[in-house]
Amino acid sequence: RDPSLPPEINPDKDEHRVHQNVLLSSVDLIAAWHNNAIKSKLRFSGTEEHGFDSGDKDIVAVAALNLETTIRAWDLTTRFGRQTRNTGGVLGRFDGGLVSWQASPFVRFNTVAGSPVERRKDTPFKDDKYFYGASVDFGPFWGGLETSLFALAQRDRSWRDRQAIGAELRYVQPDKSFFATVDYDTHFSTFNAAIASGSWTFADKSTLTGAVDYRKSPYLSAWTALQGQPFLKLYDMLKVKTKEEVDQLAIER
Numbered sequence: 001r002d003p004s005l006p007p008e009i010n011p012d013k014d015e016h017r018v019h020q021n022v023l024l025s026s027v028d029l030i031a032a033w034h035n036n037a038i039k040s041k042l043r044f045s046g047t048e049e050h051g052f053d054s055g056d057k058d059i060v061a062v063a064a065l066n067l068e069t070t071i072r073a074w075d076l077t078t079r080f081g082r083q084t085r086n087t088g089g090v091l092g093r094f095d096g097g098l099v100s101w102q103a104s105p106f107v108r109f110n111t112v113a114g115s116p117v118e119r120r121k122d123t124p125f126k127d128d129k130y131f132y133g134a135s136v137d138f139g140p141f142w143g144g145l146e147t148s149l150f151a152l153a154q155r156d157r158s159w160r161d162r163q164a165i166g167a168e169l170r171y172v173q174p175d176k177s178f179f180a181t182v183d184y185d186t187h188f189s190t191f192n193a194a195i196a197s198g199s200w201t202f203a204d205k206s207t208l209t210g211a212v213d214y215r216k217s218p219y220l221s222a223w224t225a226l227q228g229q230p231f232l233k234l235y236d237m238l239k240v241k242t243k244e245e246v247d248q249l250a251i252e253r
Helices: 222-226 243-252
Strands: 022-034 038-051 059-071 076-085 092-104 107-116 129-141 145-156 159-173 176-185 190-201 207-215
Touching: 129 159, 159 190, 159 222, 222 243
Parallel strands: none
Antiparallel strands: 022 038, 038 059, 059 076, 076 092, 092 107, 107 129, 129 145, 145 159, 159 176, 176 190, 190 207
């Protein structure tokens, strides 16, 4: 309000409205320790939203809460808890564990299992979904070439939700880079993604870039069938529809 103007006798109540009255608190904590045998790191990242209006409920969201430990003598790394991974067929945040073994300077084996997390405020294993998978990383070769092969399966209780195989390719140099990934769902017999992008910087600092991007949005899984349906979980839909009908709905969406 302009203080130089006299106050309005009959103010319009809709001119000023409180849309949100909250206190948002965030904590991001990393603790690390090590000795000659192991090195460990604990990470926590979370928020709390406290509403002051009547009827508001406190909302607690945890983006990360995990413990990572590396056994030096074995080149073995484990990470358990809520974490994020965007490689090896994993599609982001999940609750679970990752075990990674550097078998040689050019080969690394990975196994992963857990439950996907759609929202940070979700409780662990909220949707009865779980997945498990494995991948192997090769490289770097020839100064910067790395590639990965993976296989992953995801289920809702006993029902198949997603089943994928794929590969990733990375090449990084000071003047050029290239990235490609392919994700093929063997259950639905279709590509979820086929992506490639790269850039090349020449001596005169001009840069050539290119990209090809084909992907399902959202990624195809049986849970995709729930869009526009009066069901909260896949298991509820399967009480009234066959698995073949659910898979067809997922493909159509």
